[in-house]
Amino acid sequence: MSKSFRREFPMWVGLVVGIVVIIDYFFNIPVLSILSKEIVQWRNIVAAFALALGVGNLTRIHSHAIGQKKEYWFFSILLLVTMYGYIALGLITTSKSVPYRFFWDNMFQPLSGTWYSMTVFYMTSACWRAFRIKTPQAAVMMGAAVLAMLGQVGIGQVIWSQLPAIKSWLQGPPTTAGMRGITIGAALGMISMSFRVILGLERSHLGGVGE
Amino acid sequence: MNMLKTDIRILHAILVLVILFPLFRPMGLPLTITKPVKDAYDLVESLPKGSIVLHANDVAPSNEAENWCQLLAMVKHNVAKGHRIILVSTVAEGPMYSDRIRREVAEPAGYVYGKDIVVLPYRAGNETAVTALAEDFQGSYRADYYGTPSSQLSLMQEVKSMKDIAMVGCWTSGDLGLWYIRQVEAKYKTPTVTGIVAVGLTLYGPFQASGQLKGLLLGQAGAAEYETLIKSPGKGLAAMDAQSMGHLYMVLLIVIANIFYFQAKRQSAAAAGKGAR
Amino acid sequence: MWVIRTGRVSVFVFFVLFAYLGYMAMSRFKKSRDLPIRRLAGLDAIDEAVGRITEMGRPAAFVFGNGTLEAQWFAAFDILRYCSRETAKYNADMIVCNPLAEVQPVVEEVVRGAYIAEGKPQDYKPDNVRYLSDTGLRAAVLGIFQREKVAANFMFGNYYHESVIFAEAGNAVGAIQISGTANTHQIPFFVASCDYTLLGEEIFAAGTYLSRDPAQVGSLVAQEYAKYFAVIVLIIGTIMSTMGYKTLDQILSR
Numbered sequence: 001m002s003k004s005f006r007r008e009f010p011m012w013v014g015l016v017v018g019i020v021v022i023i024d025y026f027f028n029i030p031v032l033s034i035l036s037k038e039i040v041q042w043r044n045i046v047a048a049f050a051l052a053l054g055v056g057n058l059t060r061i062h063s064h065a066i067g068q069k070k071e072y073w074f075f076s077i078l079l080l081v082t083m084y085g086y087i088a089l090g091l092i093t094t095s096k097s098v099p100y101r102f103f104w105d106n107m108f109q110p111l112s113g114t115w116y117s118m119t120v121f122y123m124t125s126a127c128w129r130a131f132r133i134k135t136p137q138a139a140v141m142m143g144a145a146v147l148a149m150l151g152q153v154g155i156g157q158v159i160w161s162q163l164p165a166i167k168s169w170l171q172g173p174p175t176t177a178g179m180r181g182i183t184i185g186a187a188l189g190m191i192s193m194s195f196r197v198i199l200g201l202e203r204s205h206l207g208g209v210g211e
Numbered sequence: 212m213n214m215l216k217t218d219i220r221i222l223h224a225i226l227v228l229v230i231l232f233p234l235f236r237p238m239g240l241p242l243t244i245t246k247p248v249k250d251a252y253d254l255v256e257s258l259p260k261g262s263i264v265l266h267a268n269d270v271a272p273s274n275e276a277e278n279w280c281q282l283l284a285m286v287k288h289n290v291a292k293g294h295r296i297i298l299v300s301t302v303a304e305g306p307m308y309s310d311r312i313r314r315e316v317a318e319p320a321g322y323v324y325g326k327d328i329v330v331l332p333y334r335a336g337n338e339t340a341v342t343a344l345a346e347d348f349q350g351s352y353r354a355d356y357y358g359t360p361s362s363q364l365s366l367m368q369e370v371k372s373m374k375d376i377a378m379v380g381c382w383t384s385g386d387l388g389l390w391y392i393r394q395v396e397a398k399y400k401t402p403t404v405t406g407i408v409a410v411g412l413t414l415y416g417p418f419q420a421s422g423q424l425k426g427l428l429l430g431q432a433g434a435a436e437y438e439t440l441i442k443s444p445g446k447g448l449a450a451m452d453a454q455s456m457g458h459l460y461m462v463l464l465i466v467i468a469n470i471f472y473f474q475a476k477r478q479s480a481a482a483a484g485k486g487a488r
Numbered sequence: 489m490w491v492i493r494t495g496r497v498s499v500f501v502f503f504v505l506f507a508y509l510g511y512m513a514m515s516r517f518k519k520s521r522d523l524p525i526r527r528l529a530g531l532d533a534i535d536e537a538v539g540r541i542t543e544m545g546r547p548a549a550f551v552f553g554n555g556t557l558e559a560q561w562f563a564a565f566d567i568l569r570y571c572s573r574e575t576a577k578y579n580a581d582m583i584v585c586n587p588l589a590e591v592q593p594v595v596e597e598v599v600r601g602a603y604i605a606e607g608k609p610q611d612y613k614p615d616n617v618r619y620l621s622d623t624g625l626r627a628a629v630l631g632i633f634q635r636e637k638v639a640a641n642f643m644f645g646n647y648y649h650e651s652v653i654f655a656e657a658g659n660a661v662g663a664i665q666i667s668g669t670a671n672t673h674q675i676p677f678f679v680a681s682c683d684y685t686l687l688g689e690e691i692f693a694a695g696t697y698l699s700r701d702p703a704q705v706g707s708l709v710a711q712e713y714a715k716y717f718a719v720i721v722l723i724i725g726t727i728m729s730t731m732g733y734k735t736l737d738q739i740l741s742r
Binding site for chain 3: 025026028046052053054055058060064112116118122123125129130179182184185188191192193196204205206
């Protein structure tokens with residue numbers, strides 16, 4: 001497959017698919033509606049198959065680590081055994097079976113929950129290290145953060161009964177106005193980026209030589 | 212001694228103690244009911260018995276602490292009002308939690324599966340999955356999570372389009388609510404409420420302020436408020452004291468760190484001044 | 489007959505105007521050398537970061553956010569391509585951490601293409617482009633930071649709560665940190681914890697800023713004019729709504 005075909009073909013697919021879906025969004029044309037629905041379904045199927053790509057990548061990297069006896073290579077064995085073992089369990093017994101649910105409820109869920117709970121320790125570190133009042137704007141931000149954090153919970157009401165009302169106001173006009181501005185700007189940026197991708201002006205995701 | 216160079220593990224240890232203490236000795240701190248949560252409650256209250264409610268359940272271990280409490284509280288309210296429930300998901304873990312809803316909340320209340328509650332499988336594709344569901348609900352789900360054909364589920368046969376859904380609930384830590392606002396609320400005007408993790412206010416606040424979202428539950432506090440409204444205390448309320456102490460600790464850390472920072476800055480400015488002279 | 493769907497007429501008009509503006513701007517800047525893009529400190533700092541990792545002999549990390557595939561990912565690909573070319577140029581290493589399976593081939597191709605463009609295809613290491621899955625991303629990235637002692641941390645894309653985790657982990661190993669996301673709920677964390685941050689729409693301008701491609705600049709100009717238009721509509725709409733007139737509401741909801 002030539003290099004130019006590898007770059008041009010996905011671009012043309014993106015152009016055709018993008019135009020079909022956009023026209024269908026605005027116009028009620030039965031043929032395009034059917035095509036657009038099919039494209040949306042295909043995208044869902046491709047996303048599901050992409051998981052297999054991920055499994056392939058993990059297998060390649062960790063097999064390499066095992067083969068070369070890199071540092072911590074035994075963890076690579078653990079990863080591959082766990083990954084393929086759980087896939088096999090799900091395929092053989094289905095995801096509603098008792099053994100599948102056992103590992104899910106007693107290992108995956110608690111471990112995942114533990115990992116996400118680690119965020120609070122990083123927040124603690126950030127509060128101590130990063131949240132410095134170096135400029136007047138930072139002072140305003142810290143003041144608002146303190147009021148919002150305390151107003152959100154019961155202890156705030158104990159400290160000062162007006163804190164919940166102040167928090168509600170802070171979450172209202174100032175936050176909403178600021179976020180609307182950023183959201184509108186970001187949304188226009190997304191439209192612009194999407195245009196460039198569909199029209200083939202943005203080619204970074206196509207890779208290739210000679211950029 | 213430079214306090215700013217304190218070993219961070221000491222601060223982590225204090226944090227653990229600060230959060231554990233209220234879990235063993237509840238403090239009974241007050242809770243204010245906010246308007247977005249009350250609006251969500253009023254919406255559910257206004258729906259007649261038998262209304263079909265769609266819950267987009269993107270609860271996963273990552274957001275379980277917040278979204279699961281919110282979803283549980285609202286489903287308990289739906290069940291108390293006799294609403295019929297369909298659960299969908301765009302994350303792989305979602306149907307597991309939907310199955311728990313069926314087993315732990317719906318069936319003990321006498322709900323009949325297939326007639327009063329249906330659990331649908333995970334659909335990959337994120338917003339495109341929501342688009343597909345909105346445009347062709349029955350076509351998107353030919354079978355439920357357990358493999359039963361949709362043609363055998365009477366509740367599924369009643370939903371021909373999103374117009375047959377009385378309310379949509381989105382339970383997520385991400386953009387799920389935005390997808391439903393764009394693909395369902397904007398097109399079919401289906402009342403939508405969202406339960407989001409606490410930082411999601413910046414994302415969903417504008418939509419709640421403009422009326423596109425009829426209610427918004429923020430984090431565990433939102434779940435606790437909803438549990439208070441439905442008079443069914445649960446995990447949300449149980450954790451609020453610990454959350455209060457955690458917030459207070461973080462605020463104190465920020466204040467103390469900045470005090471030390473300004474002190475260190477003054478000292479180095481004074482030392483630089485002496486050196487120059 | 490082709491009938492515009494109800495509720496989308498005003499959006500269609502805006503869409504056509506936006507496309508027309510973009511086309512006009514692209515045509516203008518194809519002929520002109522004067523490209524009006526203001527300085528983006530975060531992108532200028534990439535060169536500084538690459539210099540740092542080369543001096544210290546430690547790798548950089550490029551970490552995508554855990555969110556869904558959308559426009560921010562394409563913006564991140566632009567920046568990844570630039571970072572890859574710079575690291576290839578200076579014979580440095582960069583570990584790319586990807587949580588999304590469906591873009592793994594794209595990410596590999598972007599990095600590989602960058603090495604080929606720099607004339608160093610033999611230096612491309614496939615093991616440096618790692619799919620880490622969305623659930624395993626945090627643990628994997630923290631482990632990589634600690635084991636590899638990264639000296640620079642580039643975080644771009646659709647970020648959620650992992651932003652503060654990675655920023656603090658990067659700080660713990662002494663990395664220079666450059667970040668960017670359009671997710672409003674994570675911008676404050678990045679601003680507070682990173683050395684340089686691109687806010688909101690700045691990441692979409694990144695590819696244009698780095699490549700200076702006239703056609704891309706044209707679309708950026710159209711985006712700016714669309715923003716002016718949005719501000720004008722906001723002001724007019726606010727005044728009219730305050731005075732009780734619903735005309736603009738009705739026009740925009742057609």
